Amino acid sequence: MNRVGIRCDAGATIGVGHLMRCLALAEELRDRRLEVVVLGDVGGLGWAREQLARRGLTLIPGPDSPAAMVRAARRLALDAVVIDSYDLDPRCSGALREAGVRVLAIVDGDDRGQDADVYLDQNLGAERRPDRSPAGAVRLAGVRYALLRDDVRRLRRQEPVETVRPEAAPESVKAVRRGTTEPVPRRSVAAGRPPRVLCFLGGTDAAGVVSVVASGLVATRAPFLATVVTPRAGALDHLVPADGQVIHRIPPTDDLPRLIAAADLVVTAAGGSVWELLHLGKAAALAWVAENQRPAYEEVVSRGLAAGLGRLDAATAADGPARACLRALLTCARTRTELGMRGPALVDGEGRARVADALLSS
CATH class of the missing domain: 3.40.50.2000 (Glycogen Phosphorylase B;)
Incomplete structure (x- = not known):
């Protein structure tokens, strides 16, 4: 695996929580010498853009439909995509998988019907909730998997x-x-x-x-x-x-x-x-x-x-x-x-x- 895309958004009305935890994972992937591309929108927040720039991360407008996600993954030669969104069409994850792209879905309790290879719910107590992940998927649950920035x-x-x-x-x-x-x-x-x-x-x-x-x-x-x-x-x-x-x-x-x-x-x-x-x-x-x-x-x-x-x-x-x-x-x-x-x-x-x-x- 060489290149990973991260699909998340931030803004004055939706906050920056999705972006901050994705940045933590991006730092870890960069430490492992993988290329990371962020696909999304930061809602005009200058300091959020500075967070990306300080880490040398490229921000590309985020596709919102399954077909657009697949086209972006192919254009950018992405081997895997991390999806962290409450609003993105949940069919995007399945479309990426069908195109041969590995998918990590970051969720908070509700996976919204996403079809992913790996599901991450970093919330305390998530490890005690029933595992409803599809057969063959990996479920990471609990604060043992909390994503923290450098x-x-x-x-x-x-x-x-x-x-x-x-x-x-x-x-x-x-x-x-x-x-x-x-x-x-x-x-x-x-x-x-x-x-x-x-x-x-x-x-x-x-x-x-x-x-x-x-x-x-x-x-x-x-x-x-x-x-x-x-x-x-x-x-x-x-x-x-x-x-x-x-x-x-x-x-x-x-x-x-x-x-x-x-x-x-x-x-x-x-x-x-x-x-x-x-x-x-x-x-x-x-x-x-x-x-x-x-x-x-x-x-x-x-x-x-x-x-x-x-x-x-x-x-x-x-x-x-x-x-x-x-x-x-x-x-x-x-x-x-x-x-x-x-x-x-x-x-x-x-x-x-x-x-x-x-x-x-x-």
């Missing part, structure tokens, strides 16, 4: 550990990690400095709702230094921070992994970035925005890997559990440390190598 993997550090008892944590967050007694990384917040908080809802805030989460943070009245990612310049103008609360808005950025690594607490949605947070051992408070995020949210929270805020609009409910949870995380460094302790062992960063092995095996 930008994320290189930020992981080995740190001293200490043992934290779960009973030392406030009741408002203890429920989401009951039974935790494992060693945890030792991290501390500098004396007198409020915790650094990173708040984002996907790489682009596609639903335009990050201000709801920021409002929930402000409502706790606890001090913090927050960086909020949103393309909407006036999205936070209505907020009135309390004493000790500082909010800094930035537009979508390709520097998100570094911002995650520098944060004491990350408040985000239950999307693909969760695996990055677990890999880096970050305390996270999650909300679910779209219905398709709910299964992953419930799996992660029920296993004590993140604090749960519930559906997004619950984050601002007066005197609700989400607000109490946020306040506990903002005011107790030990609680944040304990919450982030299980992720690094669960998401080891080698998932993309396992996926590449399966794709390249004939």
Whole structure:
């Protein structure tokens, strides 16, 4: 195998999750000296184009029909195609296979009837769901196969550990990690400095709702230094921070992994970035925005890997559990440390190598 095509899209309304995980696989394939071509549309997002350019990846308009996909594969001499899309005609995968092209379909639960050689569902708990793959197909399921970019993997550090008892944590967050007694990384917040908080809802805030989460943070009245990612310049103008609360808005950025690594607490949605947070051992408070995020949210929270805020609009409910949870995380460094302790062992960063092995095996 010499050349692999990746068919995925990104944009202000559909987000960048598909592109980011495909870039991770592209890096792995390039490391193995394969040529990689990206077929799709990045919706005019300049920083997404920069991600491709920085990796030396060519972007070609993505075909949308089975016949067009086959023509593109033949024109580009593709030996395999990776498809990661909720919208692409699912018959494209079968047409490629009939043309002799090996197909990897990246899915999130529903395979949409695609006919692929390899199916990848990198979500936590996917390994326990029934395998409905066609006979002869390979199914890769669970966070053992999580696709992480070099930008994320290189930020992981080995740190001293200490043992934290779960009973030392406030009741408002203890429920989401009951039974935790494992060693945890030792991290501390500098004396007198409020915790650094990173708040984002996907790489682009596609639903335009990050201000709801920021409002929930402000409502706790606890001090913090927050960086909020949103393309909407006036999205936070209505907020009135309390004493000790500082909010800094930035537009979508390709520097998100570094911002995650520098944060004491990350408040985000239950999307693909969760695996990055677990890999880096970050305390996270999650909300679910779209219905398709709910299964992953419930799996992660029920296993004590993140604090749960519930559906997004619950984050601002007066005197609700989400607000109490946020306040506990903002005011107790030990609680944040304990919450982030299980992720690094669960998401080891080698998932993309396992996926590449399966794709390249004939």
